Amino acid sequence: MAVGIYFFKFANNFTFGGITGLAVLVAKTGVMSASDFTFLTNMLLLLLGFIVLGKKFGLKTAYCSTLLSVTLSLLERIYPMSHPLTDQPMLELTFAIALPAFGSAILFNIGASSGGTDIIAAILKKYSDFNIGRALLLTDLVITIAGCFVFDIETGLYSFLGLAVRSLMIDNVIESFNLCKYFNVVCDNPEPICDFIMHELHRSATTCEAKGAFSGEPKSLVFTVLNRHQAIRLRNYIKEVEPTAFILISNTSEIIGKGFHNTI
Template identity: 60%
Template sequence: MKKNVKLALFEYGMITFAAVLLVIGVYFFKFPNNFSFGGVTGMAIVLSAVTPFSAGTINFVINMALLVVGFLCFGKEFGAKTVYVSVLMSLGLSGLEKYFPMPHPMTNEPVLELIFAIVLPALSSAILFNIGASGGGTDIIAMVLKKHSTVNIGTALFLVDLMITVAACFIFDAATGLFSFCGLMAKSLVIDTAIENINLCKYFTIVCDDPEPICDFIHEKLTRSATIFEAEGTYTHHKKYVILTVMKRGQAVQLRNYIRWNEPGAFMMITNSSEIIGKGFRGLN
């Protein structure tokens, strides 16, 4: 019970942090520059230019409408985390708009602001994806399409984002439109890179004569496990042992240093891996 409570607190703490990053990136860097590279926030920027309503207000209305659609389509199955992120983000943008108005961009460097407008929301999306949550908005549209149609979701959402970006070229100026196109092209790349780095683990293949000291260190100091099997050297035909184990980055440094100083005869191969599924890693707890 305590473990479940701690896990829930950790997850919602990370979700809150991700939502704050998203709000900062959108409000302070995306909204003032009219960067419209897709999503509900991009739609809100475009619509705010042709209606008397602010981007924050339009974003709030669209997100709440999509939440209603989500509940109508999925009922109790609709994710609590998605609801939490959508509400937190919408309220955050509306609150900042009221108490910290941004009548113009923070700096005179649009390229610098575009970088922050891409990186902060992308990092937020990567954190949410890693926890199994979503930012709501167009993710809800994707969920509905997946349930009720055979449409290629990725293509459909990309076309929606592309239309929003094209609209920015006509509603604003050419420079804003081109910046928005850059944001659209870079967004997915940055999200994928961020997810890969968050999940990065080290996969060890260790060939040694005596596996016990190494396995004891893995069990007692690093609280991890390993797989071991017998092998034979092709040159000497001596009996060897192969240890397979996976570590988080901090643990990997400790294991590497231990083997280097205490088992200098061991042979190590260390490989980066961003997709480890199993107990103690992603997928199972």
């Protein structure tokens, strides 16, 4: 996140979202540097996070937010930048979006944050129906609009593009982290399939009796959820031991229960 923000976002005056976006505006006034403003504001928002979101969220976020702020300050002193790395703003925008968004997605996925307006977004998510991407879009929109007035319209338009893509990318990355495969297997003999799931894949399954609508013959249904690697093994195994089985495989990322990320 620090690399993407310092080398690509700060250097190009991109203001899409976050305290780092606001820091770009403040740095333009000469009151303080973008890194110092980021550190000061993150500390204030961390206090808000402790109060509203609880101690566990605050401790994780305090570590990440402080590390990010200190790293930005170090980069500013070790490698001061007076201009962008390249003369290709779209290329720079790509890295300014991808690196911080990927980092934010990792942190949100473990219940933490890099601080700043991510904390405000998490509060909105807790008390409303917004997902993280929409919450970030709402909290960061005002900062991006302000960038159009402080800098030229071209920089402002790049910032709007960055804001939209970043919000979508965070949600997609989080979903890909938690993506699993849901199996619905219609078969004649569920025992070997269930044994393979339990003893080879170390997962469990649910079975129930069914009847073929066309043939009227008794069938068995096997339900299970696996990660992508396990899903490939089970699919190949079923094709080998019971090639006549009917297999439905669906993607799912919202799984609540023992053994998965979202546990009640």
